[in-house]
Amino acid sequence: MKWLEKYKVQVPILEKESDYPNWAISMTTTLLNHTGTWRIFRPIYLNKIPPCNNECPTNEKIQSYMDLVKQDKLLEAYKLILEDNPFPSITGRVCYHPCETECNRKDYDESIGIHCVERFIGDWGLKKVPFAKPATKRKVSIAIIGSGPAGMASAYYLALNGFNVTIFEKKAKLGGMLRYGIPAYRLPKKVLDNEFKKLITLGVKFRTSSLVGKDITLDNLRKNFDFVIIGHGAHKNRPMVIPNEEASGVFSGLDFLSQINSGKRPKIGKKVAIIGGGNTAIDAARSCLRLGSIPTILYRRTRAEMPAVSDEIDAAEAEGIKIEFLVAPVKITVTKKGKLTGIELIKMKLGRPDASGRRRPVPVEKSNFTLKFDSIISAIGEQVDLSILSADITKTEWGVKADFIGRTNIQNIFAIGDCVTGPKTVVEAFGAGKRTALQIMGNADKIQHKVERPVQYSELNLDYFEHTQKVPPPQMPVAVRKKNFKEVHTGYSNVNAKNESERCFSCGVCNKCDNCFVVCPDLSVLKDTGEYEFDYDYCKGCGVCAHECPRYAITMIEESKAEVE
Amino acid sequence: MRFTVPEKELMFPGHVACPGCGGALAMRFALKALGEKTMVVLPACCWTIIDGPFPMHSLQVPVLHTAFETAAIAAAGVKAGLDIQGKNDITVMAWAGDGGTLDIGIQALSGAAERNDDIIYTCYDNEAYMNTGIQRSSATPKGAWTTTTPEKTPKSEPKKNIMEIMNAHRIPYCATATLAYPEDLINKFKKAQSIRGTKFIHIFAPCPTGWKMAPDLMIKICRLAVETNIFPIYECENGLNYSINIKPKNQIPVVDYLKPQGRFRHLIQKDIEQIQKSVDFEWELLQYRASRDFTKSKNIQSQAKK
Ligand SMILES: Cc1cc2nc3c(=O)[nH]c(=O)nc-3n(C[C@H](O)[C@H](O)[C@H](O)COP(=O)(O)OP(=O)(O)OC[C@H]3O[C@@H](n4cnc5c(N)ncnc54)[C@H](O)[C@@H]3O)c2cc1C
Ligand code: SF4
Ligand code: SF4
Ligand code: SF4
Numbered sequence: 053m054k055w056l057e058k059y060k061v062q063v064p065i066l067e068k069e070s071d072y073p074n075w076a077i078s079m080t081t082t083l084l085n086h087t088g089t090w091r092i093f094r095p096i097y098l099n100k101i102p103p104c105n106n107e108c109p110t111n112e113k114i115q116s117y118m119d120l121v122k123q124d125k126l127l128e129a130y131k132l133i134l135e136d137n138p139f140p141s142i143t144g145r146v147c148y149h150p151c152e153t154e155c156n157r158k159d160y161d162e163s164i165g166i167h168c169v170e171r172f173i174g175d176w177g178l179k180k181v182p183f184a185k186p187a188t189k190r191k192v193s194i195a196i197i198g199s200g201p202a203g204m205a206s207a208y209y210l211a212l213n214g215f216n217v218t219i220f221e222k223k224a225k226l227g228g229m230l231r232y233g234i235p236a237y238r239l240p241k242k243v244l245d246n247e248f249k250k251l252i253t254l255g256v257k258f259r260t261s262s263l264v265g266k267d268i269t270l271d272n273l274r275k276n277f278d279f280v281i282i283g284h285g286a287h288k289n290r291p292m293v294i295p296n297e298e299a300s301g302v303f304s305g306l307d308f309l310s311q312i313n314s315g316k317r318p319k320i321g322k323k324v325a326i327i328g329g330g331n332t333a334i335d336a337a338r339s340c341l342r343l344g345s346i347p348t349i350l351y352r353r354t355r356a357e358m359p360a361v362s363d364e365i366d367a368a369e370a371e372g373i374k375i376e377f378l379v380a381p382v383k384i385t386v387t388k389k390g391k392l393t394g395i396e397l398i399k400m401k402l403g404r405p406d407a408s409g410r411r412r413p414v415p416v417e418k419s420n421f422t423l424k425f426d427s428i429i430s431a432i433g434e435q436v437d438l439s440i441l442s443a444d445i446t447k448t449e450w451g452v453k454a455d456f457i458g459r460t461n462i463q464n465i466f467a468i469g470d471c472v473t474g475p476k477t478v479v480e481a482f483g484a485g486k487r488t489a490l491q492i493m494g495n496a497d498k499i500q501h502k503v504e505r506p507v508q509y510s511e512l513n514l515d516y517f518e519h520t521q522k523v524p525p526p527q528m529p530v531a532v533r534k535k536n537f538k539e540v541h542t543g544y545s546n547v548n549a550k551n552e553s554e555r556c557f558s559c560g561v562c563n564k565c566d567n568c569f570v571v572c573p574d575l576s577v578l579k580d581t582g583e584y585e586f587d588y589d590y591c592k593g594c595g596v597c598a599h600e601c602p603r604y605a606i607t608m609i610e611e612s613k614a615e616v617e
Numbered sequence: 618m619r620f621t622v623p624e625k626e627l628m629f630p631g632h633v634a635c636p637g638c639g640g641a642l643a644m645r646f647a648l649k650a651l652g653e654k655t656m657v658v659l660p661a662c663c664w665t666i667i668d669g670p671f672p673m674h675s676l677q678v679p680v681l682h683t684a685f686e687t688a689a690i691a692a693a694g695v696k697a698g699l700d701i702q703g704k705n706d707i708t709v710m711a712w713a714g715d716g717g718t719l720d721i722g723i724q725a726l727s728g729a730a731e732r733n734d735d736i737i738y739t740c741y742d743n744e745a746y747m748n749t750g751i752q753r754s755s756a757t758p759k760g761a762w763t764t765t766t767p768e769k770t771p772k773s774e775p776k777k778n779i780m781e782i783m784n785a786h787r788i789p790y791c792a793t794a795t796l797a798y799p800e801d802l803i804n805k806f807k808k809a810q811s812i813r814g815t816k817f818i819h820i821f822a823p824c825p826t827g828w829k830m831a832p833d834l835m836i837k838i839c840r841l842a843v844e845t846n847i848f849p850i851y852e853c854e855n856g857l858n859y860s861i862n863i864k865p866k867n868q869i870p871v872v873d874y875l876k877p878q879g880r881f882r883h884l885i886q887k888d889i890e891q892i893q894k895s896v897d898f899e900w901e902l903l904q905y906r907a908s909r910d911f912t913k914s915k916n917i918q919s920q921a922k923k
Contacts, residue, residue, distance in 0.1 A: 064672050076682075078674030082631030085673060308877075342760065368692075515797075515840055516619075555630060570620045570799055571836050573642035575630040592629035594637035595833030 053580050054587050061082055082410040087574065091593035093608040095568075100560030100604065104151035104166060106506040107373070109483030110137040111206075114151060114166055115426055118556035119563045121169060121549055133170065134184075137482055139207040139247045141178055142230060144171025144241050145541070147479045148361045156559050159509045162522040165544070165552045172549040178246050181252035187214040194492070195277040197221060197264045197440075198226020201478045202283035202469025204251065205485025211254035213493050219256060222263040228285050229470075230478065232310040233332070236337050236537045241313075248499070265440030274442075279464050279492055282452060283485065286470040288435040292327065296384035297430070301392035304334040305431025310340055312537075321426020325350055325395055327381055328431035329358040332473075334365060337373050337427045341534050347373055347428075352380040352400050357410040371534045378402075379412065385422060387435035394424040434475045457499060458488035466492070507560035507604055516567070516602040523552045562605035570598035622799050623649040632675035634667040638834025639822035639839070640741045641667055642796050644676070644712065647739060650806030651785040653678060655708045656695055656762035660688035660722060662714035663748045664741075688713040689726040693734035706739060706812070708810050715742040715756035719777050719885075733814040737806070742777065743824035751827040756849075759895075760888055762881045763827070768883040775895065782817055784856040792852035792862075795821040797840035801850060801862055821848045830878025841874040846900040851907065857917065859907040871896055 064079040065071055073079065104114040113132055116517050120129035133140045142419040144167050153614050155163035196203040198223040211217045225231055226246050262268055264284070273280050283548055287302035291297060303318060311318045320399065322345055327335045329351035332571045340347035349368070351358060354377045358365060369375070379397040399419035402411035436451040445460055446453040446468075451474055452467035454460045460467050466488045469481035487499050528532070533569035544552065569577040570585060577584060627648035634641035640663050645783035648655065657680045659665055665682060668676050683691040692711035699707050707743040713722055718740035726738060745763045746752040753763040755777040766772040781789045789812045794802035801819070809816035821842055843846040843863055850863035871893045883893075911917045 066672065076671060078669070079672035080674070081629045082633070082669040082673045083629050085631035085633065085669060087631055087633070453734060515837070545628050550699040565619050569619060570622055571642065571796070573634060573645065573835075574632070574636075575626055575645065587630065590638035594835070595831075596637050596835050599833040600836050 054585075054589060055083055055575075056137070056589055057544065059230075064502065086589050088576075088587075088589045088590050090589060091395065091588075091611050092174065092531060092592045094588065094591065094611050094614050095593070095595065095598050095606050095608055097586075097605060097615075098607045099562060101503045102557075102559035102561060103154040103156055103506040104164070104559075106503055107154040109150070109151040109477075109480045110143075110486060111483070111500040112136045112151070112162075112170070115169075115556060115563075117162070117173065117472055117551040118314060119558060119561075121173065121553040124550070126173060126176050126307045127181065127384075129173050130181055133173060134177075134471060136486065137479070138171045138205060138250060138330075139201075139482070140174030142174075142247055143167065143242050143479050143482065144174045145243065146230075147235055148363075150228060150479075154506075156507065156509045156512065156557055157555060158233075160514065160517065160557075161519050164556050165522050167543045168523070168525050169549045169552050172544040172546070175543065178243075183250050184212055184256045186211055188545070189216065190214040191279045192216060192279070192492075194218070194279045194281065195273040196274070196281045196283060197270075197468070198228060198283040198285055198471070199223075199226040199258070199260075199467060200283060200285050200481060202285075202295055202471075202481035202485045203228070203281065205482040206281050206283070206489045207251055207256045207485075208254065209486055209489035211251065211256045214487075215492070217254075217256045218277070219258050220262045220264050221260045222284075224261050226258060226260065232313045232432065233306065233335070235309060235312065235335050237533065237540050238335075238538050246359075258554075259390060269439060271443050275432065276567065276603075281458070281488060282441070282460075282467040282471055283469045283481070284437070284440065284471050286434040286436045286451070286475045288437050290433040290435055292430050292432060294381050294383050296386050297390075299384055299386050299390060299392050301427045302492070303427065303429045304382060305336045305429050307565055308429050309339060312343075315325045317343065320345055320429075321479065322346060323425045324348070324427045324429060324431045324596075325425040325550075327351075328432055329360060330431065330433065331354065331364060332434070333429075333431040334360045334368050336431050338371060339366055340429070341371055341373060342537055346601060348423075348425075349373060349375040349377050350381065350395075351375060352375055352413045353402065353410065354378060361573065367451065367540065370530055379414065380415065382420060385427060385546075390427070392428065394422055395428060396420055397424045403488045429448065429511075433608060434470075436471050436474065437531045456501075457496070458484055458489045459491070472531060477572065482538065511604040512557055512559060513600060513602045513604075516565075517557065517605050522555070522557050523548045560604050562601075562603070565602060567600050568606060571596050571600045620776055620799050622646065622803055625652075627651065627655075627677040629654060629675045629677065631673070632667050632669055634663070635824070635826045635832070637823075637835040638663075638667070638823040639664070639744060639796055639820075639824065639835055640664060640714075643739075643741045643820045643837075645800075646796070646802050646903065647710070647712075647806050648676065648678065650851045650913065651708050651737075651802040651810055652893045654706055655710060656681070656699075658683055658688055658692040658695060658709065658711045660691075660711075660713050660717045660824075661685040662712075662713070662717050663743070664712060667750050667851075685721045687716055687725055688722050689729035689734070689736065689738055692736040693732070696735055698705065709735075710737040710739060712739050712741065714747070715740060715744060716746045716754040718742075719755045719779050720871065723782075727782075730788050730815045733788060735813050735815070737809045737816045737818065739820060741820045741822040742779075743822050743827060744776070745824070745827050747824045747827045747888055760884055760892060762829075763880070765898055781816075783817040783819075785851050786790070786815070787856035788817060789813070789855055790816040790917055791819070791856070793819045793821065795839040795848060795850065796823075796844060796908065797836050797843065798850060805852065807834070809905060814900065827880070829882070830877050835878055836876070838877060838883050841869065841877075845871045845874045846871045846896050847871060847874050849900060849903055851903060859903070860910070861903065863905050 152163040255603040337347040340440040352449040378400040382396045399416040403414040406412040454467040458466040458468045466483035576587040641827040696709040752765045792805045844865045
């Protein structure tokens with residue numbers, strides 16, 4: 053409430069001499085004096101996009117749920133996450149957390165352990181919060197090809213809003229790479245099953261063991277559904293194109309992991325070579341170790357160029373896995389009878405940067421040598437199978453052609469996830485799935501685009517923060533974990549999560565810290581309505597409030613440009 | 618970190634302080650601490666103007682405007698008058714600028730302190746006669762520009778140490794405070810209110826206009842003054858027992874404090890080094906004083922109690 057709404061100001065009438073008091077005594081207050089007219093700049097409350105939110109492909113409102121965790125409002129925190137990401141227990145475990153890479157706190161001490169807090173809230177919610185029920189049914193039918201993260205996210209938001217969703221999945225079980233790629237020591241299958249219960253409660257129909265392109269055609273789906281969403285991922289193993297690649301004892305990384313994840317035990321020998329430097333290679337190597345083999349990763353560039361996430365490489369190395377750098381396979385060596393004996397390699401050196409910006413490996417002449425192995429796993433990358441697409445759908449070099457929202461060249465056909473981008477990440481697939489759902493739901497205005505300039509570190513007022521260390525993510529000791537497929541990271545406790553969220557700056561987002569109210573010399577920051585507001589009748593525009601806002605939630609704008617009230 | 622200050626306002630907006638005035642915010646905090654049962658005595662100073670021209674007034678407590686040199690004695694008189702009427706639950710506070718305290722009002726202040734009159738005397742120090750046109754006072758720091766100490770011949774004398782003068786009176790309570798530490802400031806006013814006798818509070822109160830600095834830096838400059846040890850935050854009981862209330866976290870060079878202020882723009886490297894040296898000296902001296910423990914000396918303790 054503004055001052056002038058709270059107080060009735062007396063205007064003394066001073067016309068004749070007798071109106072004046074006998075001695076100099078005030079007759080009214082300075083509320084009569086509208087010092088707001090002095091202003092050249094005016095403060096306005098303006099929340100901005102923090103880098104974590106900007107970088108997260110699902111644009112989770114990280115700063116806001118950190119604030120809720122601080123206040124022990126876990127239910128609100130969980131609900132807020134689900135608005136942007138339906139499956140935080142999954143991303144909390146396997147997301148490569150680009151949010152943390154960009155977190156402003158990294159420039160102060162250490163970035164916030166965002167994914168650890170996210171995982172804590174996600175697991176808390178799975179345990180405590182009943183699954184959402186769908187809104188009133190709408191008569192719109194949607195076919196989704198693929199039950200990977202892209203399809204899951206679309207299905208969630210569409211079903212939640214009453215759409216009729218059917219997922220067609222070629223495998224016997226649901227989850228795509230979450231089930232058949234990522235090993236259980238990073239994502240226990242039980243967590244995945246629990247997250248899928250959300251979709252089951254929402255009434256999503258599943259047609260498993262239905263290979264689109266064989267059991268049912270895409271054209272067929274187009275005829276029978278109002279919308280088709282393609283999210284069939286990137287599952288074709290890229291061949292090494294070297295002699296004896298077909299020998300027995302040579303596995304593809306995806307097949308190898310998929311077997312383990314289906315409960316089988318692939319027949320690998322003691323000494324195993326894994327070719328490649330991506331996440332599939334690391335996961336295959338760590339899985340070999342857990343099966344009792346001795347894995348060696350062979351990679352043709354150096355550690356700096358490895359596409360695998362640095363945390364994962366660290367974990368593999370901590371478990372004692374050897375990585376040989378700057379070597380490339382020339383051929384698989386076999387006995388006359390065709391039995392695998394090892395691999396012939398050539399040494400490499402780094403040349404000029406290639407299209408990806410990484411330095412291209414070039415062979416060192418006559419440096420060939422041979423190493424002995426019992427099995428070989430090839431994990432040099434995955435490709436999209438484009439054969440299921442109808443001829444009229446436009447493709448790119450690596451996948452289906454679709455925009456940020458998932459729109460293909462054909463109306464009512466959308467494409468999302470790895471099948472568009474080539475192998476990427478779970479959270480990107482979630483983000484794409486959500487955007488497509490919003491588009492189909494007619495809520496395109498809610499699709500968040502990346503901003504050029506999120507809140508910068510230099511825009512914060514760091515006087516109000518103490519240096520603290522990140523709460524380290526608890527994990528099983530190496531000696532124990534490398535013997536089985538039990539989850540490596542054990543997760544934050546409630547106290548851990550609270551302590552970690554306390555560290556968040558809340559960049560660009562007001563969290564009602566009261567600073568602006570406290571420091572205003574002109575009593576022009578009001579908060580009796582529960583929200584902060586400026587009293588422009590009196591604010592002189594000094595800017596102290598904006599400067600002392602720790603998180604840049606106040607912006608000073610030129611008075612002449614301020615909208616006329 | 619989050620400030621917690623009493624919610625109730627005992628001041629109105631519409632006062633005529635410049636944008637970003639430290640003195641205005643100081644009054645707001647002081648009244649939050651002291652509460653409604655307070656009377657304020659203002660001698661000539663910025664606050665005479667800030668309070669508003671006739672017929673207006675910006676405080677929600679009574680104010681007596683008085684002459685430049687009389688803040689302390691007028692306050693003591695008001696207090697005596699109230700006592701005689703039996704109204705002894707009212708706090709009387711003299712509120713004067715640095716000119717009215719360190720120069721013009723020092724005699725009356727010393728007299729009140731000598732008699733240990735039961736008042737709170739606050740000096741909000743903006744380091745010059747600001748509302749009359751930025752003339753130097755004995756609180757102006759060495760090296761500063763004012764209209765009477767122009768850039769070619771900036772002030773050559775160091776700032777008068779009013780805290781030591783008041784400590785020498787052995788009054789029950791003397792304290793420094795500034796606006797970047799509102800809780801500390803408010804606690805000191807509350808503590809002063811609970812003590813009988815003369816209490817002296819010295820507030821470092823930036824004047825963006827006279828210091829030629831951006832008004833939005835008002836709080837920041839207070840913080841820098843403390844973190845560079847230019848204006849240490851401490852208190853002293855009975856002129857003997859010192860304690861430093863805010864210990865700077867990192868050692869910041871004085872130049873960080875001087876730089877944002879136009880009044881120090883003309884200083885050269887050599888001047889800055891000199892300022893640094895004298896700040897280091899004063900800080901060491903203060904730390905030494907604060908390290909002495911008089912509670913062990915029965916003699917000193919029994920004397921001090923008197
Ligand atoms: C070993 C490995 C580990 C990984 N680890 C991580 C990680 O830790 N973090 C991370 O963010 N990302 C990781 N990724 C990448 C991530 O898994 C993918 O980016 C993500 O799963 C892509 O989601 P998607 O829904 O587009 O495709 P997918 O998950 O591949 O799902 C596609 C689904 O479509 C089905 N399908 C395919 N063709 C058809 C068809 N014709 N008819 C019907 N169904 C079909 C598939 O069976 C599958 O279920 C990893 C990938 C691999 C291979
Ligand atoms: S400090 Fe908090 S709001 Fe800022 S980038 Fe990091 S997580 Fe986001
Ligand atoms: S501190 Fe007060 S007067 Fe200054 S700009 Fe902010 S609201 Fe206006
Ligand atoms: S100072 Fe605190 S309360 Fe004010 S806008 Fe900034 S975050 Fe919100």
